[in-house]
Amino acid sequence: MDETASKLEQCFQIAFPNLDPAAISSASVDSVPQWDSVAQITLLNLIGEEFAIDIDFEEFEGANSFSEMLARLRERLSSSNSN
Amino acid sequence: MKLSEALSIVQKAPTDAQPFPVLLACGFTPLHLENYLAAHLQTALPDRKVRIATGLYDNLAGTLEQFDPSGAEAVAVVIEWFDLDPRLGYRKLGGWGQRVAANILETTEATLARLEAAISKIPAFVKVALVLPSLPLTPAFHTSGWQASGPEIALRELVGAFAGRLPSHPSVLLLNEQRLNEQSNPAERYDLRADLYSGFPYALKHADALGAALAALIASPQPKKGLITDLDDTLWLGLVGEDGHDSVAWDLASHAQLHGLYQQMLHALADQGVLIAIASKNSPEVVERALARTDLLLARDKIFPIEVHWEAKSGSVERILKTWNIGADSAVFVDDNRMELEEVRAAFPDMECILFPKDYAAGLAMLHRLRDLFGKPRLAEEDAYRLATIKQNRQITESGRDGDLADQFLSTAEAVITVEWNPPATDRRVVELVNKTNQFNLNGVRYTEAEWRQKLQDPNRFVLAVSYQDKFGPLGKIAVLAGERSAGQIQIDTWVMSCRAFSRRIEYQSIAQLFQYLETPDIIFDFMSTAKNGPMRDFLGSLLERPDLALTREAFLAKCPKLHHEVIGNMDTIEQLR
Numbered sequence: 001m002d003e004t005a006s007k008l009e010q011c012f013q014i015a016f017p018n019l020d021p022a023a024i025s026s027a028s029v030d031s032v033p034q035w036d037s038v039a040q041i042t043l044l045n046l047i048g049e050e051f052a053i054d055i056d057f058e059e060f061e062g063a064n065s066f067s068e069m070l071a072r073l074r075e076r077l078s079s080s081n082s083n
Numbered sequence: 084m085k086l087s088e089a090l091s092i093v094q095k096a097p098t099d100a101q102p103f104p105v106l107l108a109c110g111f112t113p114l115h116l117e118n119y120l121a122a123h124l125q126t127a128l129p130d131r132k133v134r135i136a137t138g139l140y141d142n143l144a145g146t147l148e149q150f151d152p153s154g155a156e157a158v159a160v161v162i163e164w165f166d167l168d169p170r171l172g173y174r175k176l177g178g179w180g181q182r183v184a185a186n187i188l189e190t191t192e193a194t195l196a197r198l199e200a201a202i203s204k205i206p207a208f209v210k211v212a213l214v215l216p217s218l219p220l221t222p223a224f225h226t227s228g229w230q231a232s233g234p235e236i237a238l239r240e241l242v243g244a245f246a247g248r249l250p251s252h253p254s255v256l257l258l259n260e261q262r263l264n265e266q267s268n269p270a271e272r273y274d275l276r277a278d279l280y281s282g283f284p285y286a287l288k289h290a291d292a293l294g295a296a297l298a299a300l301i302a303s304p305q306p307k308k309g310l311i312t313d314l315d316d317t318l319w320l321g322l323v324g325e326d327g328h329d330s331v332a333w334d335l336a337s338h339a340q341l342h343g344l345y346q347q348m349l350h351a352l353a354d355q356g357v358l359i360a361i362a363s364k365n366s367p368e369v370v371e372r373a374l375a376r377t378d379l380l381l382a383r384d385k386i387f388p389i390e391v392h393w394e395a396k397s398g399s400v401e402r403i404l405k406t407w408n409i410g411a412d413s414a415v416f417v418d419d420n421r422m423e424l425e426e427v428r429a430a431f432p433d434m435e436c437i438l439f440p441k442d443y444a445a446g447l448a449m450l451h452r453l454r455d456l457f458g459k460p461r462l463a464e465e466d467a468y469r470l471a472t473i474k475q476n477r478q479i480t481e482s483g484r485d486g487d488l489a490d491q492f493l494s495t496a497e498a499v500i501t502v503e504w505n506p507p508a509t510d511r512r513v514v515e516l517v518n519k520t521n522q523f524n525l526n527g528v529r530y531t532e533a534e535w536r537q538k539l540q541d542p543n544r545f546v547l548a549v550s551y552q553d554k555f556g557p558l559g560k561i562a563v564l565a566g567e568r569s570a571g572q573i574q575i576d577t578w579v580m581s582c583r584a585f586s587r588r589i590e591y592q593s594i595a596q597l598f599q600y601l602e603t604p605d606i607i608f609d610f611m612s613t614a615k616n617g618p619m620r621d622f623l624g625s626l627l628e629r630p631d632l633a634l635t636r637e638a639f640l641a642k643c644p645k646l647h648h649e650v651i652g653n654m655d656t657i658e659q660l661r
Contacts, residue, residue, distance in 0.1 A: 014087050017094045041114060041281045045086055049287070057280045 004051075004077065008070055011046040015039055028065035035064075047073065053080060084291050086115060089122035096125050096132050103131035105301065106155045110143035110166040112282035119294025120159060127302035140282065141169075144194060147201035156531050157210040157301045160202065161293065163284065164216045164238075167191040171221060171238075173278055179223035184234040187223075191238060195245040207253040207509050208532030212300035214258045214293060215242055218273050218284060253511065256300040256460055267292035305519065307435065307456045308409050309358035310349065311400055313418035314365060314391075317439040318346060318381070319373070324365050328372035333380065341446040345439070346380035348450055353385035356469045357457050358407050360388055362399035362416070364423075367391045387474055396423050397430035404431075407473060408582040410521065410615065415456055463512065463559070472583045475555045494647045498587065501550040502596055502652035508536045512560045513548050520579035522618045523590070526611035528577065543567045545601070549593055551584055551648075558584055564593055566609075572633075573601055576609040578619070590622055591643045592650065598636050605633040 001009075005025075012024045016034055019027060029035045041057065048055035051073070059076065063069045107113050107120060117135050124133045136155065138146025143166045150158065165172025168190040170183060177183070205211055224232035249255045272289035285293070315322045320339035321331035333343035353359050359381065363370060370391045374383050388406050390399035396418070404411060411431035418424050419439040428436045435456060440446050506513055514535045521527070530538070538544060549562035561584040565577035575597075580590060597606055610623055610630035623630045626642055 011087075014090050014094075017090075037281075038112075038114060041277075041283070042086075042090075042118075045115065045287060046090075049086055057276065 004074060005070055007050050008047065008066070008073060011043060011050050012066060014046055015043040025066055030064075043069075051077065053077070084119065084122060084295075086118065086287055089115075089118045089291070089294075092122040092125050093118060093133075097130075098132065100130055100132040102134050103128055103157075104134045104136065104155045106136050106138065106146075106150060106158045107161070108138045108143060108146045108150070108158055109161040110141050110146075110163065111278075111284055112140065113137045114281060114283040115287060115290045116161065116283075116285060116294055119291045120297050121294075123295045123298035124302055127298050127304075144197040144201055147198065147205070150201070150205060152206045152209050153533070155209060156533055157212065158205060159297045159301065160198075160211060160213045161297075162198070162214060162216055163218055164220055165284075167194045167216070167238075167242075170223065172284075173221065173275060174282065179221065181225050181234075184224070184232075188234060188237055188241070191241055195241055199245060199248060202249065202255065203252055205252075205254070207511060208514075208536055209254060210301055211252070211255045212258065212297045213249065213255055214263075214297065215246055215260065217260075217263060217267075217269075217289070217293065219269060253509075258296050258300060263292060263296055266296070303460070305413070306459050307357070307415050308413040309360065309403075309407050310352065310415045310417065310453075310457070311360045311362050311403055312349065312416075313396075313420070313423065313439070314361060314363040314370060314373075316419040317417060318342065318349075318361070323369050323373045328369060328376065331373055334378075341440075341443065343380055344446070344450060348453055350381045350385060352453070352457050353381070353470070355457070355459065355462055358409075358470060358473065359386050360390070360403040360407070361386055362390045362396050362403065362418075364393050364396070365391050385470065387470060388477075395426060397427050400427050400431060400434070406477060408476070408522070408585065415453070469583065471556055472558055476583070476586060490645060490647075493588065494645075496553040496555070496587075496647065498551065498553040498648045500589065500592055500648040500650045500652075501552075502650060503548040503550070504600070504653055505539075505546050506548045508539050510548070513546065513563050516560065516563050516581065517565075517577055517579050520581060521613075521615040522582050523578075523580040523585070523622070524613065524616045524619055525575065525578040526609055527613035527616060528611075538565075541567065543569060547593065547596065549580075549589060549596075551587065551589055553587075562589060562593055564597065568601065568603075571603070572605070572607065573597060573603040574607045574609065578608070582618075585618070588644060588646055588648070592646050592648050594634070594639055595643065595646065596650065598639065603636075605635045607631075607633045 009021070009024050012019065012027060013021060016027070016032055016039070018034070019032060023031070044055045044057055044060055053076065060069065060072050063072050103124065105120070105124065107117055109116065117137060121133050121135045138149075143160075143162065147160065163172070165174070168187045169175035170177040170179065170187055202211060202213070220235055220238070222228065224235055226232040246257055249257060267289045271286055273284060274286045278284040312318055315331075319331040319333045320337065320342050323331050332339040333346055334340065335343070349359050370389070374386070388403055390403060400416060404414060407414075410433070412433035415435045415437060416424070416427050417437045417439055418427070421438060424436045424438055427434065437449060437452065440449055511532070514530060514532050517535070518529045539546070544567050545565065547564040548560055550560045551558045558581070562580040563577065564575055566573055566575035594606070597603065608623060608630060610619070612620055620630070626634055626639065
């Protein structure tokens with residue numbers, strides 16, 4: 001697992017403390033009952049804090065799973081780097 | 084604090100601890116303010132499990148109007164401009180500018196009146212921490228941003244008047260805007276994107292600062308009681324032994340203003356009931372001459388005791404604490420010498436030791452620090468005569484070295500004890516005494532105001548509050564006893580007496596009152612030893628072979644010394660208790 005995925009897992013662990021760490025990589029809105037709109041904002045703020053980036057909530061709209069979050073995050077980080 | 088840290092603190096809170104329920108009343112999505120408030124409160128109250136409940140979105144007044152006092156020990160009220168009129172925010176498009184300004188003022192006035200009415204209905208036993216609008220006003224006014232417009236000034240006046248009326252409510256604690264400004268830059272507080280996206284208007288840093296500020300109001304530490312100060316290069320600039328009593332300085336012209344400000348601060352603290360003492364390595368006669376100077380800003384009679392000699396300062400501090408009858412954790416020691424500070428700190432690890440600084444910025448910070456350490460939410464009547472009581476105590480103690488002399492002293496003291504059976508639940512001094520007293524304390528059990536109130540609902544329960552005064556002045560309400568009558572037996576589970584009231588036989592009179600008015604043959608005390616309640620242990624030990632045995636009327640009378648108090652009070656109430 002690369003550093004980005006590992007750090008994202010940490011964010012998930014803090015946002016969803018009851019989630020089994022082994023299940024984080026397959027987590028989605030459907031499998032995590034606590035993942036509501038408030039949890040989504042908390043998660044995004046944690047990601048912003050962890051990766052020291054200014055998160056645009058709308059950029060992550062529809063990212064309803066760990067894998068989708070990771071994909072959008074990679075995209076966001078690469079665009080930051082290229083800028 | 085980072086958000087991840089805040090969430091971790093909340094998640095790691097002890098699940099089986101006694102809950103500390105708090106209502107967070109705000110008109111926006113509470114989101115991270117809730118997390119930060121919980122985290123800061125949890126840090127301040129590690130033995131409790133902080134639980135935050137939140138109210139209605141977009142209806143701050145409604146949340147307060149529906150507040151159920153049985154469900155919270157404290158309420159954090161966070162008001163923003165858009166709570167007063169939605170047009171003062173960015174989520175509603177109701178119009179800006181001169182056209183609506185008058186109407187916004189009308190709505191604001193009406194909303195503030197509604198908030199005030201709701202807050203005034205919150206019972207006194209629930210702490211209310213309140214934040215006035217902390218976000219900038221919108222650009223809704225006709226002047227340029229540099230110029231304050233009439234409506235803006237009027238809005239601030241309305242809020243200021245509202246704030247001015249609130250301190251009359253016994254439990255409202257208003258956040259000091261100046262301190263918040265130091266912690267959170269006003270220009271960086273608002274997050275438009277978060278507000279529009281989620282209804283949460285704060286940047287994380289501001290949410291953190293607000294959460295910390297609210298927690299500091301709700302779970303403030305006990306104010307310190309006494310300050311022990313050094314003299315040379317501390318209370319004044321210069322070495323009195325070398326420079327002479329008339330050459331030490333504390334004025335602007337001598338570049339010694341910081342010492343003058345410090346003296347002024349100590350005088351103000353003394354006026355609010357803080358005990359001030361001196362511990363200095365000097366010759367007593369030289370110091371006396373300096374303290375006799377009429378331009379001293381700290382009145383000489385505000386200082387007691389004065390320890391001036393060449394022995395170790397830890398010994399001076401020990402004697403001062405004994406005279407004051409307070410613990411090291413209730414006192415602050417100020418000295419300009421690091422070695423002296425370390426020597427005192429080593430002897431009293433619980434004592435706050437402050438280095439008197441050489442530079443102005445640190446000096447200013449120290450003055451603010453002293454305010455924080457000694458600040459009280461409200462001044463009580465007792466604060467005004469604390470020092471006089473301690474001076475009087477020393478007189479009694481010194482005469483008490485001979486039993487007959489003590490008896491003679493007390494017999495001429497014209498002591499009057501006022502007993503108050505079952506004082507009203509709204510009497511905050513009673514719970515305050517129970518929670519603040521360490522030494523003469525039956526078992527160290529503390530109560531929140533809500534818990535105390537709850538216990539009073541038991542018809543078998545009784546409370547005795549004792550006040551004292553003599554020819555030297557009043558001590559105020561200084562003792563509380565509480566317990567239950569069950570199957571004809573009296574069981575005392577709460578008994579505290581302020582250390583200021585020692586040596587006056589008030590403890591004996593209190594028991595005498597129980598025997599006399601509750602008509603009981605014996606009394607059981609729920610004694611439990613604590614780290615600090617030695618005086619209570621010794622007192623019960625003088626009456627009973629073991630503290631868990633019942634104290635019979637006969638045994639008490641055999642050991643009770645002569646009591647010289649005149650006792651007055653609401654004896655008629657006792658009929659309802661029998």
